[in-house]
Amino acid sequence: MRTETVEHPLAAALLTTLRDARTDNPSFRTALRDLTGILVYEALRDAPLHRFEVRTPVANTEGARLAAPPLLVPVLRAGLGMVEAAAELIPDARVGFVGIARDESTHQPVPYLESLPADLSDMPVFVLDPMLATGGSMRHTLELLAARGATDITAICVVAAPEGVAALADSGLPVRLITATIDQGLNADAYIVPGLGDAGDRQFGPR
Numbered sequence: 001m002r003t004e005t006v007e008h009p010l011a012a013a014l015l016t017t018l019r020d021a022r023t024d025n026p027s028f029r030t031a032l033r034d035l036t037g038i039l040v041y042e043a044l045r046d047a048p049l050h051r052f053e054v055r056t057p058v059a060n061t062e063g064a065r066l067a068a069p070p071l072l073v074p075v076l077r078a079g080l081g082m083v084e085a086a087a088e089l090i091p092d093a094r095v096g097f098v099g100i101a102r103d104e105s106t107h108q109p110v111p112y113l114e115s116l117p118a119d120l121s122d123m124p125v126f127v128l129d130p131m132l133a134t135g136g137s138m139r140h141t142l143e144l145l146a147a148r149g150a151t152d153i154t155a156i157c158v159v160a161a162p163e164g165v166a167a168l169a170d171s172g173l174p175v176r177l178i179t180a181t182i183d184q185g186l187n188a189d190a191y192i193v194p195g196l197g198d199a200g201d202r203q204f205g206p207r
């Protein structure tokens with residue numbers, strides 16, 4: 001599996017805002033939105049282009065647009081805070097949804113929503129989930145996508161744990177990972193250390 005950790009001073013500063021326990025919900029949402037923009041930008045670095053002629057006020061020249069805009073799939077609820085930034089950068093993108101809660105005692109994913117196009121065989125997919133912890137939710141999402149024929153999947157995460165990265169690599173599913181950091185590991189509650197806490201609570205308040 002290809003894994004890219006995005007190294008950029010602005011990404012480092014935004015990640016610090018997200019990590020800081022004093023950051024309030026609105027500031028957290030803003031920093032998550034801005035950092036998502038950087039991660040999506042990197043995820044599209046090698047995206048194929050469709051080239052066509054465009055007329056400027058002065059002359060004709062070559063223009064370009066994405067040949068295949070990805071399907072954006074935020075994993076609810078924490079991925080909600082990433083979808084607006086991604087959709088603004090890729091206005092032609094369609095959006096699907098996967099909802100997965102986590103059982104706080106077993107740490108297992110509990111799926112509750114799936115709203116995806118039936119055929120994904122010709123469509124790149126960007127899965128948006130800020131936290132890759134055990135990898136359970138991401139793996140479930142990848143399996144849903146692969147069952148619909150997806151072969152070109154990018155997982156865009158803000159913080160990844162080595163355990164989650166290994167789970168994706170071991171899954172054999174067609175995925176690459178773009179993240180802002182790979183942290184130390186998981187604690188006994190399956191939270192990423194040092195991480196940033198519960199990414200859903202930090203955006204929207206505790207349930």
Ligand code: URA
Pocket residue numbers: 078131133190191192193195196197198199200
């Ligand atoms: N989900 C979160 O929101 N935070 C973690 O640290 C792990 C899973």
